[in-house]
Amino acid sequence: MSKVYFASARVKKWKYDESMPGKLERLLKEMVLSKYFEKGEWVAVKTHFGSDGAHRIVRPVFLRKVVESLKTIGAKPFVTDTVRIKGLDYLEVANQNGINHLSVGAPVVIADGLYGNDNIMVKTGDILGEIAVASLIYDVPAMVVCSHVKGHINAGYAGAIKNIAMGGVSGSHRHCGWKCGRGAMHAIGEGKFIWDEDKCAFCYQCEEICPLDCINFKDDRFNYYDERCWRCGRCTRVCPEGALVLPGDDELFMKSLSEAARAVLSTFKPNKVIYINFLTEIQPECDCMPAAEVPVIQDIGILISDDIVAVEQASIDLLLKENPLPSSLAEDEKIREGEDILFNLHKKPYILQVEEAERLGLGNRQYELIEL
Ligand code: SF4
Numbered sequence: 001m002s003k004v005y006f007a008s009a010r011v012k013k014w015k016y017d018e019s020m021p022g023k024l025e026r027l028l029k030e031m032v033l034s035k036y037f038e039k040g041e042w043v044a045v046k047t048h049f050g051s052d053g054a055h056r057i058v059r060p061v062f063l064r065k066v067v068e069s070l071k072t073i074g075a076k077p078f079v080t081d082t083v084r085i086k087g088l089d090y091l092e093v094a095n096q097n098g099i100n101h102l103s104v105g106a107p108v109v110i111a112d113g114l115y116g117n118d119n120i121m122v123k124t125g126d127i128l129g130e131i132a133v134a135s136l137i138y139d140v141p142a143m144v145v146c147s148h149v150k151g152h153i154n155a156g157y158a159g160a161i162k163n164i165a166m167g168g169v170s171g172s173h174r175h176c177g178w179k180c181g182r183g184a185m186h187a188i189g190e191g192k193f194i195w196d197e198d199k200c201a202f203c204y205q206c207e208e209i210c211p212l213d214c215i216n217f218k219d220d221r222f223n224y225y226d227e228r229c230w231r232c233g234r235c236t237r238v239c240p241e242g243a244l245v246l247p248g249d250d251e252l253f254m255k256s257l258s259e260a261a262r263a264v265l266s267t268f269k270p271n272k273v274i275y276i277n278f279l280t281e282i283q284p285e286c287d288c289m290p291a292a293e294v295p296v297i298q299d300i301g302i303l304i305s306d307d308i309v310a311v312e313q314a315s316i317d318l319l320l321k322e323n324p325l326p327s328s329l330a331e332d333e334k335i336r337e338g339e340d341i342l343f344n345l346h347k348k349p350y351i352l353q354v355e356e357a358e359r360l361g362l363g364n365r366q367y368e369l370i371e372l
C-alpha cells in the first residue's frame with residue numbers, strides 16, 4: 001500500500017504553519033526529499049504555465065516552496081513545461097502568470113525547445129507505439145511533478161497522469177509532426193469531424209479558439225484543414241450550438257494517456273520522481289484554455305506521494321466527497337450534491353486513466369492517506 005500525504009486547505013489557526021505554503025513545506029519535509037534526490041542533481045519541477053487568460057495554475061508561491069525545499073538538500077531545481085504556443089511567447093505567459101526566476105527562485109525553462117520540436121521518440125505500448133518525449137525531461141535524472149487538478153475537455157479529470165502524458169511530450173516532432181506528439185493521444189479512435197450547418201449560428205468562436213488556424217469561414221463556407229488539426233477538441237467544447245462533433249474513443253484515449261505517462265517515466269530510474277497534486281481553484285477546464293472559469297469545487301488541499309497512481313486515486317476520492325459550488329458551471333449544468341462533478345461536466349470515464357496506469361505497473365490504487 002502506498003503512502004499519500006495530505007494537507008487540507010482549511011485554516012484552523014491563524015499562523016504560518018496552517019497556511020497552504022506552510023503546509024506544503026511540512027509535506028515536503030515529511031517526504032524526506034534526500035531519499036529521492038542527490039546533492040548537485042538537476043531536478044525538473046514540472047508544472048503548467050497556463051495561458052494568457054488562464055491564471056488559475058499552480059501558484060508561484062507553491063513552486064517556490066518546492067524549489068527552496070530541493071535547495072535545502074543541495075539539489076539544483078529548475079521549473080519547466082513544454083510549449084503549447086511558440087516558446088518565447090510561452091515564457092512571456094509564464095512570466096505574466098508570475099512564474100519567473102525571481103519569483104520561484106530557480107531558472108524557468110522550456111522542456112522541448114523554443115519551437116517545441118526538441119524531443120526524443122520513446123517506445124510506449126500497443127496503443128501509441130512511440131511518442132515524442134521532451135528532450136529536457138528525457139535527459140534530466142529527477143523530477144517533481146506539480147499538477148493543478150481540474151477538469152479537462154478530453155481527459156475529464158486532469159492531474160499528474162495528464163500533466164506528464166500531455167505535458168511531458170511535445171506538440172509535434174521535427175519529422176513526423178503532431179501525430180508523434182500529444183496529438184497522437186487526441187487522435188486516438190477518431191472519427192470524421194462533423195460540422196452541422198443547420199445548427200451553426202456563425203458565431204466564429206471555433207475559428208477564434210483553434211490554436212492551429214484549422215477552421216475558417218471564408219466565403220461563408222466552413223473550411224477545415226484535417227491534416228493540420230491535432231484533435232484537441234477546443235472548437236467542439238466552445239461551440240454553443242453543438243454544431244461541431246469530433247467523435248472519438250474515450251476508453252482508448254484514457255489508456256493512451258497512461259501509456260504516454262509510462263513512456264515519460266521510463267526515462268527515469270526508480271524513485272527519482274515524486275508527485276504533488278494541488279486541489280485548489282478546481283476549474284472545469286484545462287489551464288491551456290484561453291480563459292479560466294470560476295472553480296466548480298471548493299479548494300481541498302495538497303497531496304504528495306512517490307506513487308502517481310496512489311496520488312491520483314486519492315485526489316479523485318477527495319473530489320468525489322465535495323459538493324458543486326454555487327454560481328459556477330456546475331450549477332449551470334444542474335449538478336446536484338453527491339454527484340460526480342467532473343464526470344457530469346465532461347461525460348468522460350476518467351477513472352480509466354488511473355486503472356490503466358495501475359495495470360501498466362506505474363503504481364498502486366490502494367493507498368494510506370496520512371493527513372498532517
Ligand atoms: S480540434 Fe478544433 S480547435 Fe483543435 S486543432 Fe482541430 S480544429 Fe483546431
Ligand code: SF4
Nearest residue numbers: 200201203204206239
Ligand atoms: S462555434 Fe459552433 S456555432 Fe459558432 S461558428 Fe463554430 S460551428 Fe458555428
